[in-house]
Amino acid sequence: MLRIGVLGLQGDFREHVEMLSFLGVETLVVKLPEDLDLVDGLIIPGGESTTMGRVMENVGLKEPLVEKIKNGLPVYGTCAGMILLSKRVVDHDQPLLGVLDTEVERNAYGRQVESFEVDIEIQAIGEKPFKAVFIRAPRIVKHGENVEVLAEYGGDPILVREENILASSFHPELTKDTRIHEYFLRMVEK
Numbered sequence: 001m002l003r004i005g006v007l008g009l010q011g012d013f014r015e016h017v018e019m020l021s022f023l024g025v026e027t028l029v030v031k032l033p034e035d036l037d038l039v040d041g042l043i044i045p046g047g048e049s050t051t052m053g054r055v056m057e058n059v060g061l062k063e064p065l066v067e068k069i070k071n072g073l074p075v076y077g078t079c080a081g082m083i084l085l086s087k088r089v090v091d092h093d094q095p096l097l098g099v100l101d102t103e104v105e106r107n108a109y110g111r112q113v114e115s116f117e118v119d120i121e122i123q124a125i126g127e128k129p130f131k132a133v134f135i136r137a138p139r140i141v142k143h144g145e146n147v148e149v150l151a152e153y154g155g156d157p158i159l160v161r162e163e164n165i166l167a168s169s170f171h172p173e174l175t176k177d178t179r180i181h182e183y184f185l186r187m188v189e190k
């Protein structure tokens with residue numbers, strides 16, 4: 001049986017664990033480098049990317065995680081998770097995993113009070129629109145040609161995939177719609 005790790009250093013990791021448990025998947029809250037050896041895929045939650053990045057470095061998780069991802073570990077980052085996966089952040093120096101060929105601008109969709117929901121179309125998960133929740137979300141301002149755009153909003157990519165890496169600027173874990181998590185689970189099964 002698959003076991004999916006959820007990085008539990010900071011942020012809304014519990015909501016991801018709940019959604020995966022609802023789908024009948026075994027989960028592990030990943031806090032230490034050795035936890036990485038016990039999982040078939042990893043979700044990096046929303047939260048504060050600067051804090052998460054620093055803690056990742058402090059506990060020695062960053063380098064082994066980069067290695068794992070480069071060796072094919074399927075990983076899905078939501079919001080702050082997407083920032084951490086990216087190669088570059090506009091006008092900001094912070095620890096990054098730098099495995100996804102994207103450049104992001106933080107907080108580009110407004111402040112916390114300007115959080116919003118919008119129905120978006122994602123062909124890869126079916127016809128029914130998906131309610132995307134944006135909370136101080138990053139915008140992808142540049143991406144490499146190997147980055148596949150699975151959904152857009154206002155002309156910018158908001159759900160992307162590059163091989164074993166999936167990333168969204170919004171938070172599916174804060175809805176009841178499990179389809180993006182199921183899509184990620186299919187990536188892990190392969």
Ligand code: GLN
Binds near residue numbers: 049050078079083106
């Ligand atoms: N603004 C946060 C950051 O830059 C991300 C917000 C979120 O994950 N909801 O890290």
